[in-house]
Amino acid sequence: MKKSPPVRQQAIEYLQYLKEQGITHVPASGKRPLPSSRPRSRQAAAPAARPAFVVPAPLQPIVDEIAACRLCPLSKTRQHTVPGQGPLRPDILFVGEGPGADEDAQGIAFIGRAGQLLSRMITAMGYTRDEVFIGNIVKCRPPGNRVPTPAEMAGCIPYLKRQIAIIRPKLIVCLGATAARGLVQETLPIGKARGHWREFEGIPVMLTFHPAYLLRDPSKKAPCWDDLKAVLARLGRKPPKA
Numbered sequence: 283m284k285k286s287p288p289v290r291q292q293a294i295e296y297l298q299y300l301k302e303q304g305i306t307h308v309p310a311s312g313k314r315p316l317p318s319s320r321p322r323s324r325q326a327a328a329p330a331a332r333p334a335f336v337v338p339a340p341l342q343p344i345v346d347e348i349a350a351c352r353l354c355p356l357s358k359t360r361q362h363t364v365p366g367q368g369p370l371r372p373d374i375l376f377v378g379e380g381p382g383a384d385e386d387a388q389g390i391a392f393i394g395r396a397g398q399l400l401s402r403m404i405t406a407m408g409y410t411r412d413e414v415f416i417g418n419i420v421k422c423r424p425p426g427n428r429v430p431t432p433a434e435m436a437g438c439i440p441y442l443k444r445q446i447a448i449i450r451p452k453l454i455v456c457l458g459a460t461a462a463r464g465l466v467q468e469t470l471p472i473g474k475a476r477g478h479w480r481e482f483e484g485i486p487v488m489l490t491f492h493p494a495y496l497l498r499d500p501s502k503k504a505p506c507w508d509d510l511k512a513v514l515a516r517l518g519r520k521p522p523k524a
Contacts, residue, residue, distance in 0.1 A: 335367040335390065340448050344441055348421050353437040356422035356430075362389035366417025366445065373517055374407075375415040375451035376400065377442070378492060379460040380430050386423035391416045396493040400457075403493065407510055408522040415449055417442065419464040435464045446482070453513060454485055458492030477509050488513050 337345050345365045351357060364381040367390060376392075384394035392400050401411055420430045420438040430438075442465070446454070454465070459475075462468035466480040466487055472495075480487040490509035491502050514520060 337365075337367075338370045338449075340370065341365075341445060344444055344448075348441055351421070351437075351441075354422075354434045356420065356424060356434055359425050360422040361386045363421050364389055364391050364418065364423070365421055365441070366391050366415065368411075368415025368417075368449070369413065370449050371451075372413060372415045372449060373452045374409070374513065375417065375446065375449065375454045376404075376457060377454060377461045377465060378416075378418045378457045380418045380420040380427075381423040382427050382494075383423065391418055392493075395497060399493040399496060403506075403510060406507070406521060407514055408519060415445075415451060417445065419461050429460055435460075439464060443483075446485070451485060453516060454482060454487045455510075455513060456480075456487055456489050458495060461492070462489045476505065477512070486516060488516075 348363045348365045351363065364385045368375070378392060378396075381391065382394050382396070384397070385391055391397070400416070404411055404414060419442065420434055421441060422438075424430050424434065456462040456465055456468075459468070459472040462472060462475055462480075466482055466489075468475050468480065468489060472489065472491060475489045476491055478489055480489060488509055491506045496503050496506060511521060
């Protein structure tokens with residue numbers, strides 16, 4: 283028959299167990315404390331802070347207006363507004379549909395799975411995210427990531443237009459049907475409209491697929507890359523060699 287460990291060893295093992303559960307003291311009554319539901323102290327961390335990004339001074343008033351906006355019902359369900367981020371005078375402004383759950387939680391445009399793919403697309407073009415401006419048609423997340431309504435888009439478009447007038451990008455890339463419809467009133471399905479040039483107040487606009495769609499249908503990555511190469515050609519650039 284296997285002997286039980288000595289009482290002293292049992293006590294040491296028990297205290298180690300309590301420590302691992304985040305319990306820092308034992309009641310004097312001798313009653314066994316319930317394991318704490320707190321994270322272990324070594325792993326505890328403060329709530330994730332919103333990633334910082336520099337807002338160019340000319341854009342700050344618009345960012346503040348967006349943060350206070352109550353023009354549509356999306357203001358009642360959002361966690362954070364997502365005004366978009368990037369520098370003044372970028373070569374490219376990327377415009378998507380609207381924030382998703384990750385963006386709503388942190389207030390930064392395109393940081394979820396689709397945003398990670400967009401980052402790789404930007405890198406493949408020879409840029410960094412800090413060198414381009416990234417935004418959306420609407421500045422608040424539609425519940426359940428549904429397509430924003432015409433009224434919601436109408437409320438946000440003036441903010442985007444004012445941003446464009448200030449940042450003055452050389453070229454705009456509309457990512458997906460909602461961006462194309464909201465910015466240049468495109469009526470064709472994105473499958474037919476992609477690869478074609480439009481214009482917004484004198485700025486060339488390329489229409490292509492949204493990264494989220496590419497995640498669902500990777501076969502569309504090749505034609506999307508063709509669109510982005512056409513953007514580079516319009517800017518007098520070529521993709522960097524691998």
